[in-house]
Amino acid sequence: MMEILGVRFAPLNVPLRRRLETLSAALVIILLGFGDLLGYLLTVYLLFYTETLRYFVLLYFVWMYYDWDTCNQGGRGYRWTSWLRNCAWMRYVCNYFPLKLVKTVDLDPTKNYLFCSFPHGILSTGIFGAFGSDILGCKELFPGLEFRVVVLDQHFRIPFFRDYVAATGGVSSTAKSLNYLASVKPEKPYTGRGTILIVGGASESLECQPRTYRILVRRRKGFVKIALKNGTPLVPVFSFGETDIYDQLYGSEGSTLRRAQNYIRKKVGMAPIILMGRGFFQYSFGIIAQRRPITVVVGSPIDLPKIPEPTAEQIDEYHEIFVQRLVELFENNKHKYVENADSVNLELL
Numbered sequence: 629m630m631e632i633l634g635v636r637f638a639p640l641n642v643p644l645r646r647r648l649e650t651l652s653a654a655l656v657i658i659l660l661g662f663g664d665l666l667g668y669l670l671t672v673y674l675l676f677y678t679e680t681l682r683y684f685v686l687l688y689f690v691w692m693y694y695d696w697d698t699c700n701q702g703g704r705g706y707r708w709t710s711w712l713r714n715c716a717w718m719r720y721v722c723n724y725f726p727l728k729l730v731k732t733v734d735l736d737p738t739k740n741y742l743f744c745s746f747p748h749g750i751l752s753t754g755i756f757g758a759f760g761s762d763i764l765g766c767k768e769l770f771p772g773l774e775f776r777v778v779v780l781d782q783h784f785r786i787p788f789f790r791d792y793v794a795a796t797g798g799v800s801s802t803a804k805s806l807n808y809l810a811s812v813k814p815e816k817p818y819t820g821r822g823t824i825l826i827v828g829g830a831s832e833s834l835e836c837q838p839r840t841y842r843i844l845v846r847r848r849k850g851f852v853k854i855a856l857k858n859g860t861p862l863v864p865v866f867s868f869g870e871t872d873i874y875d876q877l878y879g880s881e882g883s884t885l886r887r888a889q890n891y892i893r894k895k896v897g898m899a900p901i902i903l904m905g906r907g908f909f910q911y912s913f914g915i916i917a918q919r920r921p922i923t924v925v926v927g928s929p930i931d932l933p934k935i936p937e938p939t940a941e942q943i944d945e946y947h948e949i950f951v952q953r954l955v956e957l958f959e960n961n962k963h964k965y966v967e968n969a970d971s972v973n974l975e976l977l
Contacts, residue, residue, distance in 0.1 A: 636911040650908060652720035654916045659792060660751045661915070664782070664898070667789035685787075692787065699784040699800040701808055703776055705815065710762075712795045718761040725873065725922050727757040729764040732957075733928045735863070737772025740810055740821040741929060742855050745865040746843045746954065748832035750874040750903055754867035754922040759824045760796040764924075766822075774818035776809060778825045780898070799823070803854065810858035824865070825851055830899040834879075834889055835977070838872045841958070842975040845951055852932075852947045859934025862946075864927040864954040868965035873917040877902035923965045927957040951976065 630637050659666075674685045698704060712718070721727075735741060745755050758764050759775045766775050781800040784790045799805050809823040828835075828844040835842040855862050879885030893899045907914030930953055932946055955974060962969040 634912065638909050638911065649720045649724035650916065650919075652717050653724040654908065655717070656721050656756070657751060657916060659789075660756070663789040663792065664786050667786040671787040688787065692790070699781070699790075699794065699798070700802055700805040702812065702814065703797055703799040704794045706774075709795055709797045712792075713760070713762045713797060718757070718763050722757045722761065722763045724919060725753070725757075725869075725917070727754055727764060728921065728923045729758040729766060729769060730923060730925045731769045732926060735770050735773065735822075735929060736820065737770070738819050739929075740813070740858075740860055741773070741823065741863050742806075742810060742851060742860050743822055743824040743863045743865050743926065744851055744950070744954075745824055745826045745867065745924075746828060746832075746845065747836065747841055747867065747870055748826050748828040748830070749836050749867065749870035750833055750876070750901060751917075752826050752867075752870070753873060753917060754870050754924045755824055755826060755865075756796075757922075758924040759822070760798070770822060770926075772819040773822040774814040774820070775822045775824065778806070778823060780830070781805075801825075801829075803850075806851075806854050807858065810854060810860040822863075827851055830893055831890075833899045833901060834886065834893075836871045836874065836876060836901075837878055838875055839972060840871055840975070841972065842977055844977050845954065846976050849943050849947050852943050852950065853938055855932050856935045856938040856942065856946060859932060861929040861931050862950050863929045864950065864957050865924060866927070866954070866957050866961065867922055867924045868961065869920055869922040872920045873905070873922065875904040877904070921965075925957065925961050925965070927953060 630639075671685065674681050676682075743759075745752075755777060759766055760777045767773070776797050776799045778801050779793055779798045781802050783793045783798070784800055799809065806823070806825070809821055813819070814821050827848050832844045835844070852862070854860070877885070879889060889900055903915065905914050905916050906912065906918055907916060911918070930946075930950060935942060958974045962972060966972050
């Protein structure tokens with residue numbers, strides 16, 4: 629590696645495999661970060677600037693209408709998702725950081741679980757690799773479970789991009805979708821479900837900075853209510869290293885930048901982040917994530933009673949139990965996956 633004017637450039641003799649990993653990671657980041665915009669732009673181009681393809685777009689709109697509610701009813705079946713979840717592209721992405729999935733206990737393959745993941749990070753890269761693909765062996769570690777990652781509902785309303793999200797096994801973040809996943813068994817050969825909910829959402833991405841773990845959990849209780857209504861066990865999940873792959877221009881709560889970010893987020897559903905990563909041939913700036921390890925650790929389940937109409941007190945009670953178990957998961961594993969772990973603490977917002 630050489631440095632010129634403060635910019636750290638990649639060596640010229642980087643192996644082809646690592647170049648392919650960087651390219652694959654960049655493509656995923658572009659899709660996750662700009663997929664909504666790209667979907668709209670592609671639609672406009674095909675409708676107004678092509679002669680023949682525009683008619684296929686009209687047929688595609690008919691398909692969208694037919695497929696509109698699939699994201700609220702368990703998502704696409706395995707035959708529609710298996711190729712993308714197992715392709716070489718996803719393998720390169722997982723090897724880029726690298727990503728790793730760790731289980732701490734076995735799970736009952738006949739139950740439906742709600743995996744509650746922290747932190748969101750900028751793009752939830754660890755969760756995307758661990759459960760949005762089969763590369764890290766989620767189905768071997770937890771046999772019998774069908775995994776679905778919960779994503780913003782608006783992604784399923786955008787032409788073309790919606791099909792990419794659905795092809796990874798993504799499902800909508802609506803209450804209808806979560807209740808369906810918690811209460812309905814999957815199709816064979818699966819016997820149970822693992823629904824992965826990134827509780828902090830887009831708001832938590834604004835708290836992402838290297839070597840910090842600020843998570844939004846004190847104010848988030850809706851997931852506990854849904855779990856209680858369906859008697860669904862909660863499983864705490866923590867992605868160590870998720871916050872290290874990007875830095876961002878950080879605005880503290882109450883600052884002008886944060887107020888502007890919150891305003892835009894409420895309008896469009898996504899947090900506008902001024903991120904700082906690396907480029908293709910240098911490590912100092914760009915939109916590609918830094919090559920740093922991410923380890924997704926799955927904790928032990930918390931069994932909940934089935935209460936069709938839980939009270940606020942009952943929700944608070946089990947929410948507090950979940951928070952305690954999440955903190956225990958972090959403290960018990962941080963020395964394995966975090967450098968200088970004694971100086972790193974979990975901040976609950």
